[in-house]
Amino acid sequence: MDYMDSGLKYTPGKDKDWETGVQFLQASDNRKLEKKKGPGKIGILIGVLILAAVIALITGLLVWHFHFRKNAWVKRMYAGTMQITNQQFIKAYENSDSSEFKALAKQVKSQLKVIYSRSPELSKYYVDSTVQDFSEGSVIAYYLSEFRVPPGKEAAIDNAMASVGTLVDKGQRFMQMPSSSLILKDVVSSVLDSRMLSRSFSNYYRFSEHTKTNYNGQIQSPGFPNSPYPPNTFMQWQLRADPNNNIKLEFDTMDLEGNCKNDFVKVYDSLVALESRVMKEMCGQYSPIDPPTFVSSGNVMLVTMATDDENNYPGFRAKVTQVQHATTCGGQLKGERGTFTSPNFPNYYPPQTSCHWSIEVPTGKAVKVTFTKFLMSEPGQTKDCRKDYVEINNKKVCGEQPDQTVVETSNTNKMSVTFFSDASYVNRGFSAEFEAIDLKDPCPNQFQCRNMHCINSALKCDGWNDCGDMSDEINCNCKADDISCKNGLCKPMFWRCDGINDCGDGTDELNCGGCKSGELTCQNGKCVSDKTHCDGRDDCGDGSDELNCPKSSGVSCTDLTFRCKNNKCISKVNPECDEISDCDDGSDEENCDCGKTVKSARIVGGQDAEVGDFPWQVSLHAKNFGHVCGASLISPQWLVTAAHCVQDDSKTRYSQPGAWEVYLGLHTQRKIDGHVVKRNLKQIICHPNYNEHTYDNDIALMELDSPVTYSNFIKPICLPSAQHDFPVGNSVWITGWGATREGGFAATVLQKAEVRIINGTVCNSLMGGQITSRMLCAGVLSGGVDACQGDSGGPLSSPAGSRMFLAGVVSWGDGCARRNKPGIYTTVTKFRAWIKEKTGV
Numbered sequence: 001m002d003y004m005d006s007g008l009k010y011t012p013g014k015d016k017d018w019e020t021g022v023q024f025l026q027a028s029d030n031r032k033l034e035k036k037k038g039p040g041k042i043g044i045l046i047g048v049l050i051l052a053a054v055i056a057l058i059t060g061l062l063v064w065h066f067h068f069r070k071n072a073w074v075k076r077m078y079a080g081t082m083q084i085t086n087q088q089f090i091k092a093y094e095n096s097d098s099s100e101f102k103a104l105a106k107q108v109k110s111q112l113k114v115i116y117s118r119s120p121e122l123s124k125y126y127v128d129s130t131v132q133d134f135s136e137g138s139v140i141a142y143y144l145s146e147f148r149v150p151p152g153k154e155a156a157i158d159n160a161m162a163s164v165g166t167l168v169d170k171g172q173r174f175m176q177m178p179s180s181s182l183i184l185k186d187v188v189s190s191v192l193d194s195r196m197l198s199r200s201f202s203n204y205y206r207f208s209e210h211t212k213t214n215y216n217g218q219i220q221s222p223g224f225p226n227s228p229y230p231p232n233t234f235m236q237w238q239l240r241a242d243p244n245n246n247i248k249l250e251f252d253t254m255d256l257e258g259n260c261k262n263d264f265v266k267v268y269d270s271l272v273a274l275e276s277r278v279m280k281e282m283c284g285q286y287s288p289i290d291p292p293t294f295v296s297s298g299n300v301m302l303v304t305m306a307t308d309d310e311n312n313y314p315g316f317r318a319k320v321t322q323v324q325h326a327t328t329c330g331g332q333l334k335g336e337r338g339t340f341t342s343p344n345f346p347n348y349y350p351p352q353t354s355c356h357w358s359i360e361v362p363t364g365k366a367v368k369v370t371f372t373k374f375l376m377s378e379p380g381q382t383k384d385c386r387k388d389y390v391e392i393n394n395k396k397v398c399g400e401q402p403d404q405t406v407v408e409t410s411n412t413n414k415m416s417v418t419f420f421s422d423a424s425y426v427n428r429g430f431s432a433e434f435e436a437i438d439l440k441d442p443c444p445n446q447f448q449c450r451n452m453h454c455i456n457s458a459l460k461c462d463g464w465n466d467c468g469d470m471s472d473e474i475n476c477n478c479k480a481d482d483i484s485c486k487n488g489l490c491k492p493m494f495w496r497c498d499g500i501n502d503c504g505d506g507t508d509e510l511n512c513g514g515c516k517s518g519e520l521t522c523q524n525g526k527c528v529s530d531k532t533h534c535d536g537r538d539d540c541g542d543g544s545d546e547l548n549c550p551k552s553s554g555v556s557c558t559d560l561t562f563r564c565k566n567n568k569c570i571s572k573v574n575p576e577c578d579e580i581s582d583c584d585d586g587s588d589e590e591n592c593d594c595g596k597t598v599k600s601a602r603i604v605g606g607q608d609a610e611v612g613d614f615p616w617q618v619s620l621h622a623k624n625f626g627h628v629c630g631a632s633l634i635s636p637q638w639l640v641t642a643a644h645c646v647q648d649d650s651k652t653r654y655s656q657p658g659a660w661e662v663y664l665g666l667h668t669q670r671k672i673d674g675h676v677v678k679r680n681l682k683q684i685i686c687h688p689n690y691n692e693h694t695y696d697n698d699i700a701l702m703e704l705d706s707p708v709t710y711s712n713f714i715k716p717i718c719l720p721s722a723q724h725d726f727p728v729g730n731s732v733w734i735t736g737w738g739a740t741r742e743g744g745f746a747a748t749v750l751q752k753a754e755v756r757i758i759n760g761t762v763c764n765s766l767m768g769g770q771i772t773s774r775m776l777c778a779g780v781l782s783g784g785v786d787a788c789q790g791d792s793g794g795p796l797s798s799p800a801g802s803r804m805f806l807a808g809v810v811s812w813g814d815g816c817a818r819r820n821k822p823g824i825y826t827t828v829t830k831f832r833a834w835i836k837e838k839t840g841v
């Protein structure tokens with residue numbers, strides 16, 4: 001490769017650090033450069049000049065080498081953009097080999113040098129710049145500038161570069177300028193993402209795509225979809241559209257390593273990797289049902305991707321199209337009610353966009369606006385919403401707000417709403433409803449919250465924060481089955497003694513029989529001295545004072561310690577599949593292909609699960625009837641469900657495999673798409689000690705007639721070891737279609753609800769002493785009335801690290817965890833050995 005043509009002209013090839021810079025700065029395709037014709041007369045002249053320059057450079061470099069290298073100055077790269085207002089874009093500027101490109105690039109470079117020379121800091125450490133691209137508007141230039149900075153000076157240079165725009169203004173206003181010079185506007189630069197300068201890159205790719213009307217472009221990571229993306233590679237895709245168009249980038253697959261430090265994709269609203277124009281950084285796996293789609297503010301976009309040496313995944317693929325630039329958004333909204341959304345909702349809104357809505361309802365009424373979705377969080381957002389925001393009633397709202405919690409009402413029949421997005425980071429935006437209300441009675445026949453929400457009057461003083469601002473839970477007289485908090489709140493009794501301060505003043509955690517300070521509470525409730533923790537002796541009697549010790553492996557085995565394959569025990573609690581090898585033989589990290597989901601796009605409604613969120617959820621259909629029970633996938637061929645699901649009744653022999661059809665990868669009942677796999681059963685193993693009166697030992701196993709292949713939609717959940725601890729107070733998930741065996745399914749889309757594990761002692765007293773050690777109780781966390789989600793037999797999924805473990809099987813009653821009534825689940829840990837014995841899993 002010829003550095004003279006393609007990169008920084010003064011750059012030596014020997015220094016590893018610099019080589020990286022050259023590669024990154026490389027302005028065009030190598031192949032084109034190699035194909036160039038031999039030198040003519042002018043060429044020879046240029047050659048001589050270059051030779052002279054090289055000699056001068058080498059001299060300079062030697063000086064540099066001995067002077068600067070010694071001090072280990074650091075390279076600092078900045079990406080920048082500027083608008084040149086006294087030039088017109090011509091087609092040749094798209095081609096960096098054209099003489100027109102080179103001529104303008106040269107002018108930009110020399111002007112940059114002049115600009116930087118106005119700052120003493122910048123001029124001292126400036127090395128050089130390369131122009132990367134031009135685009136329309138008059139002409140917009142994209143460039144990289146390199147500095148070599150003594151250690152400790154980086155921040156000072158960053159600051160100077162951040163205000164480089166003022167240097168330009170100063171220059172243009174006060175200095176005599178030659179008439180040929182470029183008039184510059186909006187000069188912006190920011191330091192390059194340091195991961196893009198990694199020394200370990202061994203390959204660089206640069207692609208470009210100019211999309212047209214009626215033409216679908218496509219970009220994808222190398223090798224997609226047949227092989228994983230290459231290691232140690234930096235890639236960039238430069239996307240252009242025609243003037244007055246925006247680029248729409250629609251990912252259909254995004255499947256990268258989960259850690260953005262190692263592999264990542266970044267999308268920019270620019271043609272150079274300018275951090276102040278970054279729209280989104282992505283890694284991991286995105287749900288293919290609701291994949292991200294971005295729209296640029298202008299007619300260019302840049303996608304970069306960097307990979308490290310290991311864990312290469314399939315990569316990404318995205319469609320590139322152009323859409324006409326929408327000059328306006330917002331508008332006039334009239335009538336009794338209506339809806340409006342941010343641009344492109346539920347896809348990502350474009351950066352640098354502002355919309356204004358004027359809402360008008362009939363005279364005499366007032367306007368009430370409710371935001372049903374509000375997703376506008378972004379890195380670097382401030383409390384006073386200095387980045388993206390919505391302004392309503394002279395109030396700025398930003399960040400991420402729970403559904404239906406942002407509500408505003410006007411005093412008149414008019415209201416205005418403004419949406420604003422700044423230059424960097426975009427999100428999905430908002431959807432909102434407006435309605436005309438009667439100011440004298442804004443909540444007819446309902447309770448009016450302080451935040452103007454209207455809720456069912458029965459929800460007042462029931463212990464749940466239904467308003468969202470607690471205004472329905474103050475000044476209450478608590479019911480007998482509620483905790484009366486000292487501060488006047490009422491809380492469901494089952495939050496007593498679970499280690500979480502629900503009252504806010506600790507009332508619910510008083511008199512829980514805890515130990516004194518300086519004492520350790522054993523799992524069996526005994527109190528022992530702190531000092532006995534990890535002293536090698538079992539002081540508690542159940543071994544719980546010898547858990548989570550500094551010396552983890554090779555401790556004496558108790559009922560609470562994890563037993564490795566080699567029969568040695570470790571004191572760490574829940575060591576299995578936590579991605580740290582704790583056993584000497586590594587057996588705690590074996591069989592860990594379980595419990596992981598694709599990254600959720602977090603857009604689908606409150607209680608609806610998202611596709612791929614719970615890929616182990618199985619729907620059990622009774623033949624000729626439909627869905628009646630849930631189950632969990634634990635291996636390619638085995639399911640766990642509830643024993644009471646497989647009991648015969650007078651009409652159907654549910655205990656027989658032939659009575660069932662099994663649906664895996666199902667999200668919406670009756671919608672059997674390409675992700676869904678149907679299986680029949682080979683056998684059903686019901687727990688022999690299942691008691692149909694007490695629901696004790698309510699667990700059963702099902703074997704599929706043939707194994708399933710795992711996919712994004714079908715994956716097993718992790719089975720906990722017998723010693724796995726699911727602490728009281730932990731949040732876990734229940735899922736299902738809300739079915740009862742009598743009534744068929746209640747919901748078509750898989751529902752989810754967050755529940756919290758309830759103290760067994762408290763639960764047992766609430767449930768009249770019916771709770772055995774093989775049952776565990778959990779209560780719904782959110783206050784929704786329709787929080788009845790679980791199906792009998794379905795999973796109680798407990799998150800741990802990046803995985804989910806099967807904590808329980810939905811057992812009692814209709815399987816719903818109702819408000820003020822705990823749900824009862826079969827404790828899976830108690831049946832771990834039985835599952836292993838019957839299935840080998």
Ligand SMILES: *[C@@H]1O[C@H](CO)[C@@H](O)[C@H](O)[C@H]1NC(C)=O
Binds near residue numbers: 497499759
């Ligand atoms: C459960 O509550 C009882 C008191 O009702 C208390 O003694 C016990 O420590 C609590 N258990 C846990 C695990 O917090």
Ligand SMILES: [Ca+2]
Binds near residue numbers: 500503509
């Ligand atoms: Ca509590």
